[in-house]
Amino acid sequence: MTAPSPVLVVTQLDDATADVVIAELCRREVPVVRLDPADFPDSVSVTVRVDGGGLVGEVRTATRATALEGVRSVYWRRPRPYAAPAGLDTQDARWCAEQARYGLGGILAALPGAHYVNHPWRNRAAEHKPAQLVAAARCGLRVPPTLLTNEVEQARRFAAEYGPVVYKPLYNSDYADDRGQSLTVWVEEVDPEDLDAGVGQTMHLFQQRVDKVADIRLTAVGDRLFAVRIDGSPGLDWRRYYDDLSYTPLDTPPDVAKAVHDYLTTFHLTYGAFDFGLDAAGRWHWYECNPNGQFAWLPVADQIAAALADQLQYPDRDRR
Incomplete structure (x- = not known):
């Protein structure tokens, strides 16, 4: 009897959302392979051949081996960043991590016949706030008046016209204090008088509250x-x-x-x-x-x- 094709879950170990979905798949007796690309190459290895028949190969984790051409679906959740083996200097480590990102990442994004939820490249395209805003407005969703700018006078003018306004980060980038503790930039209301030259240092998003x-x-x-x-x-x-x-x-x-x-x-x-x-x-x-x-x-x-x-x-x- 042919073994049922697995679902590949691409995520980190600590992911409560993925855990809920994996538990449901296991209840249905659907085989699941969990993979975090950050574990490559330390505990993950991959060999793929591409010829006239397409992509054929295998990925090995610490617990199992999986034929990539047999994956039925991919649940792309929250993998950690691609990494390099310990002990390399900064330049070599960066080079190895980039090779992993475009090599292993490219393989995982090109599995033949697999259904992606969502495809990682679709996720990336949909994470850009300006593209989101345009799409939401075109689709008929009610979008509050919004300004994207790095000009302080434009920001002050917008705040005066549409106030109260809030500031929203365009992406949840990693940020830490002097002690290395992770910080989060929350949505906050801003006063026109508080807008200063710092606006000019990068792109900002302001929106009517x-x-x-x-x-x-x-x-x-x-x-x-x-x-x-x-x-x-x-x-x-x-x-x-x-x-x-x-x-x-x-x-x-x-x-x-x-x-x-x-x-x-x-x-x-x-x-x-x-x-x-x-x-x-x-x-x-x-x-x-x-x-x-x-x-x-x-x-x-x-x-x-x-x-x-x-x-x-x-x-x-x-x-x-």
Whole structure:
């Protein structure tokens, strides 16, 4: 009897969201191979041949060997950065890590016939906030007035015209203090008088603050939508106050559902985690879409995991 083809889960060891999906796949007796590219080459090895028949090869982890041409689906979650063996100097280490990124990374992104949730290159394209903003507006989502600039006078003018306004980082880059402790740049309201020459040092995103009564996290898996209302946040950025929050599943308005599906189609995504602000009139104001957002703490986590498992287990079904 031919062994069933596995699902490849590309992520780091500490990933609660992937754990929920893997548990559901295991419950269904679907074989799973977990791989973190950062373990290459220390505990991961790969050999691939490409000829007229396409890509054929094998990847070996510490616990198993997998034929890459037999992978049915790839769940691309949160792998660590590509790495180099210990003991190399800075230049050699950087060179080896880049070779791993474009070599192993290129192989994992080119598996023949595999269904990706999501393809890593699609994730990367969909992470750029300016592209998100344009796509959301074109798809009919309600986007707050937004300014992208490195000119302080333009920022002050925008804040005066559309205030109150908030500042949002364009990407969650790694940042640490002098002690090496990781720091997070949160969404914060800004005063025009606080905008100074620092604006000119890089690109900034300013946006009119939504007068919201609650937040909404909408998780999309193919054609299935799972919306949750988030109440209780004492500040603008609810991610800072998990212990204070309450969560209530709710229905997605038809116009928002259509726009969300159009948005996924624009970026060729199967999965997306959308954030909205809900105003007193019941209007959904779009903030962003994380193409690889987490969901394990939500009350509908089991339903989302089942929807993802369906995508990964049955790649030949109709899908986005």
